[in-house]
Amino acid sequence: MSTINHAPPGTLQWPIDDPNFTTVDANSLQILERFKLCFLGAHSVGKSTVVENLIGREFLPHGFGNVTRRPLIVQLIHRPVANRTSTNNASTTTDATANSTEWGEFLHLPNQKFFDYTKIRDQILYDTEAETQHLSDSREISPNPIHLRIFSPKVLTLTLIDLPGIPVKHPIYEQPIRDMLIQYISSPACLIIAVISALDDLAHCKALKMAREVDPGRARTFGLLTKVDLMDPGYDVVRILAGRIISLPFGYVPLVNRGIGKEMDIASALKAEREFFKRHPSYQAKAEYCGMPFFAHKLNLWLKLRVQV
Numbered sequence: 001m002s003t004i005n006h007a008p009p010g011t012l013q014w015p016i017d018d019p020n021f022t023t024v025d026a027n028s029l030q031i032l033e034r035f036k037l038c039f040l041g042a043h044s045v046g047k048s049t050v051v052e053n054l055i056g057r058e059f060l061p062h063g064f065g066n067v068t069r070r071p072l073i074v075q076l077i078h079r080p081v082a083n084r085t086s087t088n089n090a091s092t093t094t095d096a097t098a099n100s101t102e103w104g105e106f107l108h109l110p111n112q113k114f115f116d117y118t119k120i121r122d123q124i125l126y127d128t129e130a131e132t133q134h135l136s137d138s139r140e141i142s143p144n145p146i147h148l149r150i151f152s153p154k155v156l157t158l159t160l161i162d163l164p165g166i167p168v169k170h171p172i173y174e175q176p177i178r179d180m181l182i183q184y185i186s187s188p189a190c191l192i193i194a195v196i197s198a199l200d201d202l203a204h205c206k207a208l209k210m211a212r213e214v215d216p217g218r219a220r221t222f223g224l225l226t227k228v229d230l231m232d233p234g235y236d237v238v239r240i241l242a243g244r245i246i247s248l249p250f251g252y253v254p255l256v257n258r259g260i261g262k263e264m265d266i267a268s269a270l271k272a273e274r275e276f277f278k279r280h281p282s283y284q285a286k287a288e289y290c291g292m293p294f295f296a297h298k299l300n301l302w303l304k305l306r307v308q309v
């Protein structure tokens with residue numbers, strides 16, 4: 001078995017061995033910039049947590065119920081440290097000093113740089129509330145997206161879209177939200193990341209059904225199985241990984257994300273995930289094919305193949 005050259009934990013970088021992209025020509029980078037990763041799945045399966053893990057920064061509200069109630073379009077912009085422009089427009093100099101090489105900007109707040117990720121999270125919460133508070137049901141979703149740009153030397157220039165959960169048992173607003181989600185995942189430049197809880201029945205998975213409508217050949221659909229740590233003893237996702245239930249050409253990656261009540265930073269969570277798969281009798285033989293770094297590696301390969309065609 002060949003050794004896998006994992007992407008560094010918590011980062012979405014390509015090429016893996018060339019974080020400054022010196023070997024990537026401008027044309028390839030332009031192709032890459034077109035791609036959008038759409039995170040599709042039911043409520044609370046872990047979509048926002050996965051987005052944070054990929055970027056390696058904690059800046060999204062998450063938890064139980066409908067937390068993500070507006071699509072969040074996160075445009076990552078690779079910005080080498082040396083080319084950084086001045087931070088004159090910084091909203092707070094203290095944050096800028098603390099974290100001067102990367103920052104966030106919201107499209108609707110021009111000239112405001114957010115150097116503190118907790119303030120980005122507060123702003124997302126504020127904008128979600130402001131947009132949805134007039135709706136009759138607090139669980140309602142607005143199709144009006146929040147646009148956030150993250151400038152960093154550590155990211156690949158790429159767009160990630162954290163979508164609201166697929167609505168269930170709420171027929172009044174189910175159809176418009178469904179239509180909105182379909183619209184996002186229809187673009188051929190969209191990679192559909194179907195996020196599925198390992199506790200749910202895969203045979204009835206709405207995310208995979210919806211993805212099939214727009215990507216019948218499964219040429220741009222990836223499966224992520226979250227909450228593997230919450231399965232009862234004796235249960236595992238091995239049959240799913242083997243493609244015996246619903247097969248996907250790019251397969252599934254099992255994940256153990258940070259859970260509620262387990263306060264830890266992303267690096268510690270990735271370490272705990274690695275330990276989980278290494279120790280678990282069902283996964284230990286193939287532990288290197290499990291977890292967030294393997295998913296980042298798969299994504300990197302997929303993107304690399306696209307820019308080479």
Ligand SMILES: Nc1nc2c(ncn2[C@@H]2O[C@H](COP(=O)(O)OP(=O)(O)O)[C@@H](O)[C@H]2O)c(=O)[nH]1
Binds near residue numbers: 042044048064067
């Ligand atoms: N134990 C455990 N908890 C998880 C996992 N993934 C997500 N969670 C928790 O599930 C809740 C919902 O996660 P969130 O990312 O907000 O889900 P979203 O609604 O799909 O965006 C949060 O409290 C997460 O900490 C996992 O793999 N294991």
Ligand SMILES: [Mg+2]
Binds near residue numbers: 047048049061163
């Ligand atoms: Mg969410």
